[in-house]
Amino acid sequence: MRPKNLEKEEAIRTIALQIISDEGLENLSMQKLAKAANVSPRTIYIKYESKEDFLIKLFIEEVLGSYEKAVLDSFESTMNFPEGVKKIWVNTYRYLIQNRHSFALLQYGKSSPLLNKAFQKAHIQQGKFFAPIHIFLKMHVTNGVIQDLPGDVHRALLFSPLLDLVKEYFDYLDRPEQIITENMILECCEIIIKGMIKD
Amino acid sequence: MRPKNLEKEEAIRTIALQIISDEGLENLSMQKLAKAANVSPRTIYIKYESKEDFLIKLFIEEVLGSYEKAVLDSFESTMNFPEGVKKIWVNTYRYLIQNRHSFALLQYGKSSPLLNKAFQKAHIQQGKFFAPIHIFLKMHVTNGVIQDLPGDVHRALLFSPLLDLVKEYFDYLDRPEQIITENMILECCEIIIKGMIKD
DNA sequence: AAAGTAAGTAAATGTTTATTTACTAATTGG
DNA sequence: CCAATTAGTAAATAAACATTTACTTACTTT
Numbered sequence: 001m002r003p004k005n006l007e008k009e010e011a012i013r014t015i016a017l018q019i020i021s022d023e024g025l026e027n028l029s030m031q032k033l034a035k036a037a038n039v040s041p042r043t044i045y046i047k048y049e050s051k052e053d054f055l056i057k058l059f060i061e062e063v064l065g066s067y068e069k070a071v072l073d074s075f076e077s078t079m080n081f082p083e084g085v086k087k088i089w090v091n092t093y094r095y096l097i098q099n100r101h102s103f104a105l106l107q108y109g110k111s112s113p114l115l116n117k118a119f120q121k122a123h124i125q126q127g128k129f130f131a132p133i134h135i136f137l138k139m140h141v142t143n144g145v146i147q148d149l150p151g152d153v154h155r156a157l158l159f160s161p162l163l164d165l166v167k168e169y170f171d172y173l174d175r176p177e178q179i180i181t182e183n184m185i186l187e188c189c190e191i192i193i194k195g196m197i198k199d
Numbered sequence: 200m201r202p203k204n205l206e207k208e209e210a211i212r213t214i215a216l217q218i219i220s221d222e223g224l225e226n227l228s229m230q231k232l233a234k235a236a237n238v239s240p241r242t243i244y245i246k247y248e249s250k251e252d253f254l255i256k257l258f259i260e261e262v263l264g265s266y267e268k269a270v271l272d273s274f275e276s277t278m279n280f281p282e283g284v285k286k287i288w289v290n291t292y293r294y295l296i297q298n299r300h301s302f303a304l305l306q307y308g309k310s311s312p313l314l315n316k317a318f319q320k321a322h323i324q325q326g327k328f329f330a331p332i333h334i335f336l337k338m339h340v341t342n343g344v345i346q347d348l349p350g351d352v353h354r355a356l357l358f359s360p361l362l363d364l365v366k367e368y369f370d371y372l373d374r375p376e377q378i379i380t381e382n383m384i385l386e387c388c389e390i391i392i393k394g395m396i397k398d
Numbered sequence: 399a400a401a402g403t404a405a406g407t408a409a410a411t412g413t414t415t416a417t418t419t420a421c422t423a424a425t426t427g428g
Numbered sequence: 429c430c431a432a433t434t435a436g437t438a439a440a441t442a443a444a445c446a447t448t449t450a451c452t453t454a455c456t457t458t
Contacts, residue, residue: 002405002454024312026225030446040407041447051446107310110366111303113223120370152367152379153360153387160363161355167309168351171319180351188352195394202425203435229416239437240417250416 011037012044013062014101016054021104025055025112056118059109063102064119068129070095075132081140082193089162089189093182096166103166130155146196157192210236211243212261213300215253220303224254224311255317258308262301263318267328269294274331280339281392288361288388292381295365302365329354345395356391 015037019028030051034041048054074091078084096103109115123130130151137154140146165188169180214236218227229250233240247253273290277283295302308314322329329350336353339345348356364387368379 002403002456004405008406022312024310026311026313029444031444040409042408042449043406045447046405104310111223111306111310112225113221114225116370147390149386149390150383152364152377153383153390156360156363156367156387157390160359161352164355164359165351168355171315178351184349184352187348188355191346191348191352191356191391191394193394195390195392207436228414230414239439241419241438242436244417245435 008037008039008043009047012039012047013058016058017062017101017105020108021101025105025108030054052114055114059105059115060118060122063105064109064122066099066102067092067095067106072129072132075136079136079139081143081145082197084136085158085193086186086189088158089185090182092162093166093185096163097169100170103170107163107167133158144198147198149196154196157196161188161192207236207238207242208246211238211246212257215257216261216300216304219307220300224304224307229253251313254313258304258314259317259321262304263308263321265298265301266291266294266305271328271331274335278335278338280342280344281396283335284357284392285385285388287357288384289381291361292365292384295362296368299369302369306362306366332357343397346397348395353395356395360387360391 012033016028016033019033019036030041030044034044044054048057071088071092074087075084077087105115109119134151134154137146137151141148162185165180165185172178172180211232215227215232218232218235229240229243233243243253247256270287270291273286274283276286304314308318332354333350336345336350340347361384364379364384371377371379
C-alpha cells in the first residue's frame with residue numbers, strides 16, 4: 001500500500017496554526033487550509049473525521065501536549081522552592097515566545113467552547129499535567145515553606161500572569177516602544193513567590 | 200420618520216452574546232442571529248456596517264465598556280492599599296459571575312485577532328481604563344507602600360489570576376464536586392497583595 | 399512484474415454564509 | 429391628514445462552506 005506522506009500531514013497542522021494565529025479560528029476553513037497546505041481537502045479527511053475532530057486533535061496533541069511537556073520538563077533540574085517555580089516561568093516563557101502560532105490556539109482553549117470542553121475532558125481523564133504540579137506544591141506546603149491554598153488558586157497564580165505577559169509580548173511586537181523582557185517575567189515570578197511563602 | 204425599536208436592538212446584542220457563550224464565536228452567523236432574535240437579517244445591517252463591525256461594537260461597547268466600568272466603580276469607596284485592590288477583586292468577581300455571556304466574549308478578546316486589535320486600538324486611543332489603575336498603583340509606589348514594577352507586570356498580577364478563577368467558576372458549574380468561592384478569590388488576592396508590598 | 403491497497407487528487411455535492419434587493423410599515427413634521 | 433422618511437421584512441444573491449464522489453497514483457507484497 002501507498003504510505004502516508006508525513007510531510008503533508010505536518011504541513012496541514014503547521015499551516016492551520018498559522019492561519020489561526022494570523023486570521024483567527026473563526027476564519028479557518030477546510031478549503032482555505034487545504035489550498036494553503038497544497039493538498040486536496042480529501043487528504044485532511046483521511047486523517048480526521050471532521051473539522052471539529054481536526055481542531056480538537058490539533059489543539060490537544062499538537063499544542064497542549066507540547067506546551068505541557070515544556071512546562072513539566074522544567075522539573076528535571078530541580079524541585080526546590082522557589083527555584084522550581086522560577087524554572088517553570090523562564091522555561092515556559094522561552095518555549096512560548098518561540099512558538100507563537102501554537103500559543104495562538106492555546107489561547108482559544110479558554111474561549112472556544114469546543115476546545116475548552118476538549119481541554120477539560122483531557123485533564124479529567126489523565127491529570128498528567130496538573131497532578132505533578134500539585135504534588136510539587138503540596139510537598140512544599142507540608143515542608144512549611146509555602147501557604148496551603150486551594151489547588152485552583154495555586155494554579156491561577158502560577159500560570160495566568162505568565163501567559164498574560166506572553167500575550168503582551170506578542171502584542172508589543174508591532175509596537176516597538178513597549179516590550180516584555182525575560183527580566184520582567186522573573187520580577188513577576190518573584191512577586192508571586194513572595195506572596196506564596198509562609199512566614 | 201419611523202423610530203428605531205430599541206428592544207430589537209438590545210435583543211440582537213443579548214442573543215449574540217448568548218450564542219457566542221453557548222456555541223462559540225466560530226459558530227455565530229448573521230442569519231442564525233437574526234432568526235434567534237426574531238428579526239430580519241437586514242435589521243442588523245441598519246445599525247451595523249458588517250459582521251466585523253457588529254462584533255467589534257458588541258465587544259467594545261457592550262462587553263468591554265461594562266466590564267471596565269464595573270472595575271473602575273470599585274474605586275468609589277476607597278483608593279487605599281490594600282483595601283482598593285480587594286475592592287477591585289470582589290467587585291469584578293461579582294460583576295463577572297452575574298454576566299456569564301459577556302464574560303464569554305471578553306475571553307475572545309485575547310484570542311480573536313479581530314477583537315484583540317479592536318481592544319488595543321481602544322486602549323491606545325483613550326487609556327480611560329488602565330490610566331486610573333496605573334495612577335492608583337504609582338501613588339502607592341511613591342508612598343513606599345508597594346514595590347515599583349513595570350506597568351505590564353502590575354496589570355498581569357492584578358487581573359489575570361482573577362479572570363482565570365472566574366473562568367474556572369463557570370467551568371465548574373457543570374461539575375458540582377468542585378467550586379470557586381468568593382473566599383478563594385480573596386485568598387488569591389491576599390497572596391498578590393503580600394507579594395506586592397515593599398518591606 | 400503484476401495484483402492489491404491505501405493515499406491522494408480534482409471536481410462536485412448540497413448547504414450555509416454574509417450581504418442586498420425590492421418591498422411594506424410606522425411614525426412625524428408640515 | 430398626508431407626504432416624506434426611515435425602520436423593518438421576506439426573499440434572493442453569489443460566494444464560501446464542510447464534506448463526498450469518482451477517480452488516479454505510488455508503494456508493498458507476493
